[in-house]
Amino acid sequence: MTEAELYTLYKGIYLPSALHPPESLKYYEDFTFRPDDILIATYPKSGTTWMQEIVPLIMSGGDPASVESLPNWDRVPWLEEQRALILNLEQRPSPRMFSTHYRYNMLPPSFFKVKPKVIYITRNPKDVFTSAFHYYDTTSFLVKPGPQNEFLHKFLDGNVMFGSWFDHVKSWLNAEDKEHIMYISYEELIMDLKDSVARIAKFLGKSLEAEVVEKIAERCLFKNMRQNNMSNYSLVPAQFMDQSKSKFLRKGIAGDWKNQLTEAEAEHFDAVYKDKMKDVTYKFVWD
Template sequence: MTEAELYTVYKGIYISNYFHTAQSLKYFNEFSFRPDDIIIATYPKSGTTWTQEIVPLIISGGDPASVETLPCWERVPFLEGTNASVYNLEDMPSPRVFSTHFLYDMMPPSFFEVKPRVINVMRNPKDVFTSAFHYSGMAAHMVNPGPQSEFLQKFLEGKVTYGSWFNHVKSWLNAEGNVMHISYEEMIMDLKDSVTRLALFLRKSLDEETIEKIADRCIFKNMKLNKMSNYSMFVPGHMDMTKSEFLRKGIAGDWKNQLTPAEAEYFDTVYKDKMKDVKYTFKWE
């Protein structure tokens, strides 16, 4: 199916009709935040599910029930998603944890008034592209990626769901308020240190043993076994995991196995142009 059939253009970007309705977007724009809310802001395929595993464990002091009793999309719901309005988010105990794939300037008015804490997770865009290419080929709500060269062009031009990676990352890097920036690569390199930093940002005091337990549980191969996080419980038939698992490899640098040398060089050229004014030092560079 085509973009016109599966996607809606909302504030200049493609969004999936499956995950977003006029009702859900209205609910999102009218949502009332609390000062102690926690938002996980990511461009798709940048470590969202991983962070949805780590943060509840930090908040609960390492209690495994925090990630074993609800699917990740319910324990850390997407505020702009179709199901947000039916989850009774107003009744969730504080601190509430939410996810969003929207850009900073797309957040609702209450967000800018209350200024809740935000964890902005970023990932090497070449790996984001690689993961998105596989995901688009197995998810029913996504337009089939087609030839890799064509999907690469769409990705670099932002003609994919949630728009341009470049615009998304820059929007959250320029965000005002209480924002922590962390990368997928930092979490890969030293998960224990990343958990420690996240706990500090979330003002949660954890002892060394608890931090180690959380880090061990959230190593990709261990998280992948959690049926509440690996999307094996998602809507039957919606994702064809015989083509690609939702939690696929969980590594950094897989783009080297995906992009041709010419594609990688072209990607670098576009990246340098789009990011030339960004001062932030990314861990993948």
């Protein structure tokens, strides 16, 4: 099926229509944030699921109850998805935890007024592409990726769900009032998960003992998260996501793009990246 059949064009970007009906998009536009809310913001395939495991464990002081009893899409729901309409989010006690794949400038007026804490995760876009290439093939609500080179051009041009990786990242890097935003990368989580957990906890104002930090980091290792049925998407029916083609939690590594892209594709990617990011001064781990 094509983009016209499966996607809604919303504020210039593609959104999967099956997950983002008009009423859920309107719900987010009118959503009222609280100052103590926590928002995980990502471009898709950049570590959202990982952070949906880490943050609840930090906020609970290491108590695993929430990550063992609630699917990640309910414990830290996406505000733009239709599921948000039925979760009574207004009734949830503070601090509430949410996710979004929106760009910074797409957030509702209340976000800019109360300035809740945001954790923005970046990831090497070549690995984002690689993860997306496998993921798109498993779902019924996304356009099939087709030949790799064809999907690569779509990805680089932003003709994929949630638009251009470059525009998304730049929108958040150029955010105003950056003191309420923590920038962290997928690669940093891989390099030192314990240190990352400690830094996230400090940003969120949670004082945790070293052994609690260690326990959270251990639980959030990729191999352990894959065993958690509340996090590995095994609850999603096969007609929506067929994990026999590719596991949702596939590898959890950095640099898998080297196994995916041809030399010519990698060179083309680098050329586009250099041009699109030429005015960005932020130093990424992969640069």
